[in-house]
Amino acid sequence: MRGHDGRPLVVGTGIAGLYVALxxxxxxxxxxxxxxxxLDEANTRYAQGGIAAAIGKDDSPALHLADTLRAGAxxxxxxxxxxxxxxxxxxxxxxxxxxxxxxxxxGQISLGREAAHSRARILHAGGDATGLSIEETLKERVLxxxxxxxxxxxxxxxxxxxxxxxxALISSDRGRTVEETQPGTVVLATGGAGSLYRQSSNPSIAxxxxxxxxxxxxxxxxxxxxxxxxxxxxxREGAPRYLITEAVRGEGAVLRNESxxxxxxxxHRDAELAPRDIVSRAVERxxxxxxxxxxxLDATGIPRDRFFGRFPSICRFLxxxxxxxxxxxxxxxxxxxYMMGGVTTxxxxxxxxxxxxxxxxxxxxxxHGANRLASNSLLEGLVFGERVARQLVHPVAATLPxxxxxxxxxxxxxxxRGDLVKTFDRVRDLLWDNVGIVRDGNHLRxxxxxFGELARHTEPRRESDVPGPVANAVLTASLIARAxxxxxxxxxxxxxxxxxQRRPAWRLHVGIVRRDAPPLRP
Ligand SMILES: Cc1cc2nc3c(=O)[nH]c(=O)nc-3n(C[C@H](O)[C@H](O)[C@H](O)COP(=O)(O)OP(=O)(O)OC[C@H]3O[C@@H](n4cnc5c(N)ncnc54)[C@H](O)[C@@H]3O)c2cc1C
Numbered sequence: 001m002r003g004h005d006g007r008p009l010v011v012g013t014g015i016a017g018l019y020v021a022l023x024x025x026x027x028x029x030x031x032x033x034x035x036x037x038x039l040d041e042a043n044t045r046y047a048q049g050g051i052a053a054a055i056g057k058d059d060s061p062a063l064h065l066a067d068t069l070r071a072g073a074x075x076x077x078x079x080x081x082x083x084x085x086x087x088x089x090x091x092x093x094x095x096x097x098x099x100x101x102x103x104x105x106x107g108q109i110s111l112g113r114e115a116a117h118s119r120a121r122i123l124h125a126g127g128d129a130t131g132l133s134i135e136e137t138l139k140e141r142v143l144x145x146x147x148x149x150x151x152x153x154x155x156x157x158x159x160x161x162x163x164x165x166x167x168a169l170i171s172s173d174r175g176r177t178v179e180e181t182q183p184g185t186v187v188l189a190t191g192g193a194g195s196l197y198r199q200s201s202n203p204s205i206a207x208x209x210x211x212x213x214x215x216x217x218x219x220x221x222x223x224x225x226x227x228x229x230x231x232x233x234x235x236r237e238g239a240p241r242y243l244i245t246e247a248v249r250g251e252g253a254v255l256r257n258e259s260x261x262x263x264x265x266x267x268h269r270d271a272e273l274a275p276r277d278i279v280s281r282a283v284e285r286x287x288x289x290x291x292x293x294x295x296x297l298d299a300t301g302i303p304r305d306r307f308f309g310r311f312p313s314i315c316r317f318l319x320x321x322x323x324x325x326x327x328x329x330x331x332x333x334x335x336x337x338y339m340m341g342g343v344t345t346x347x348x349x350x351x352x353x354x355x356x357x358x359x360x361x362x363x364x365x366x367x368h369g370a371n372r373l374a375s376n377s378l379l380e381g382l383v384f385g386e387r388v389a390r391q392l393v394h395p396v397a398a399t400l401p402x403x404x405x406x407x408x409x410x411x412x413x414x415x416x417r418g419d420l421v422k423t424f425d426r427v428r429d430l431l432w433d434n435v436g437i438v439r440d441g442n443h444l445r446x447x448x449x450x451f452g453e454l455a456r457h458t459e460p461r462r463e464s465d466v467p468g469p470v471a472n473a474v475l476t477a478s479l480i481a482r483a484x485x486x487x488x489x490x491x492x493x494x495x496x497x498x499x500x501q502r503r504p505a506w507r508l509h510v511g512i513v514r515r516d517a518p519p520l521r522p
Pocket of ligand 1: 011014015034042047049155189191192201243337359361378
């Protein structure tokens with residue numbers, strides 16, 4: 001198995017991994033692509049709303065940049081967001097070239113509106129099947145290009161190898177045997193951590209393993225406290241947590257409590273189109289106040305044909321529960337959705353470890369700050385995926401952003417035993433109950449104590465043994481809680497009931513690194 005520079009190992013087959021692999025191939029490299037699941041199973045597949053790009057006549061990258069900065073609550077890295085907004089058009093052109101069938105009206109790509117975007121700039125495909133269309137198209141192009149793909153092959157760890165880059169530890173039989181690559185380049189495109197929460201919109205692959213693996217290797221992480229909660233996911237006892245995209249509110253749907261009141265009026269001037277953190281907290285408060293398990297999305301004001309044409313998958317899903325959105329209100333609740341932070345990268349996707357790159361949801365490029373603007377994440381995977389691919393061929397210098405506050409964390413070794421299924425369930429409960437939409441110091445400290453206890457069971461006895469997925473889940477959960485405890489203010493998606501105000505002194509990033517990590521590169 002290779003990993004050296006001409007043959008990078010790309011880990012993950014969502015939008016970021018597929019795109020990086022394709023672009024590497026086009027630039028003359030011979031990438032290998034691995035995924036712990038099947039080629040097409042990733043968060044990407046479930047994205048509904050679409051992908052943001054300022055391609056409309058009344059729009060501009062500068063306006064897209066301004067909206068991204070505003071949503072990020074003072075913590076967006078301006079250079080990264082500028083890159084995102086200004087390179088969006090070229091990356092959309094790539095998707096069109098690969099054959100992604102974006103929806104059109106009279107020959108022009110049709111653009112939807114989403115919360116906190118000042119213009120209609122959301123491209124979509126198959127109505128609300130944007131992620132699926134992108135995933136399927138890129139998958140086909142990867143197969144056409146003859147790129148080596150290994151499914152059900154998990155990255156278990158990376159080890160720095162000095163000037164030669166990193167060695168990857170991979171296994172294709174649930175960790176029983178671990179194969180080592182040659183030292184070289186590894187691109188983490190392993191996605192987010194949403195499914196570590198009991199209530200989540202993410203599929204089960206989203207366990208944040210890339211973050212744990214990078215941390216263990218000594219890489220710098222930032223912004224781990226910022227987990228975005230999506231306010232409108234279908235609620236019914238025993239039903240899957242199916243997302244009802246923001247674009248539905250963009251088309252005119254409103255939120256009501258069980259008495260029919262629009263409880264968001266008066267809370268924010270944009271009401272239902274306020275940033276996600278505002279809407280999620282308002283919904284959570286309403287649920288707590290009323291004792292009713294959900295609120296309702298009322299889309300009955302949208303003409304039936306328009307709704308069915310724009311959101312066919314949602315309509316099919318609702319029909320299985322006997323609901324017709326042109327007649328019935330849709331029961332919804334907030335759930336964990338997106339990881340804003342992750343493995344710190346510079347503008348070229350390089351992490352603090354030589355040879356280790358990251359892009360997509362696992363990376364912390366700084367474009368989202370404290371709160372992601374809707375539909376910027378698929379775009380981020382493309383824009384920074386392109387930069388990673390180019391960097392592997394034509395390296396350029398870039399500076400790694402330094403965090404304003406650095407936590408050096410010791411992590412215990414353990415006994416390598418314990419009930420793994422029960423541990424995983426406990427992690428999900430603890431994150432949801434103690435590190436959720438509303439947090440406080442007592443709950444965070446209590447979660448951290450218990451994560452430490454769980455780690456003593458799940459971590460391997462010897463440093464040389466490779467930790468399994470449950471040990472990684474405990475570690476990633478702990479990193480989220482540790483960052484959340486460190487930030488003693490409320491900002492964007494991070495809300496502390498014991499520190500409810502935003503504090504100017506906290507306009508900085510929280511970094512976390514292993515206590516015994518090598519010095520960080522400038
Ligand atoms: C329901 C839903 C709706 C969304 N809607 C939108 C939207 O409309 N617009 C938007 O911009 N964003 C949306 N998002 C967010 C967006 O889909 C994700 O942020 C984006 O798809 C992440 O892409 P990615 O390539 O980084 O990761 P993913 O698509 O999650 O892919 C991660 C890959 O890594 C693999 N992997 C993980 N760990 C390992 C390991 N240890 N070893 C090997 N492989 C591993 C996984 O199997 C998977 O193949 C939505 C997300 C969800 C869940």
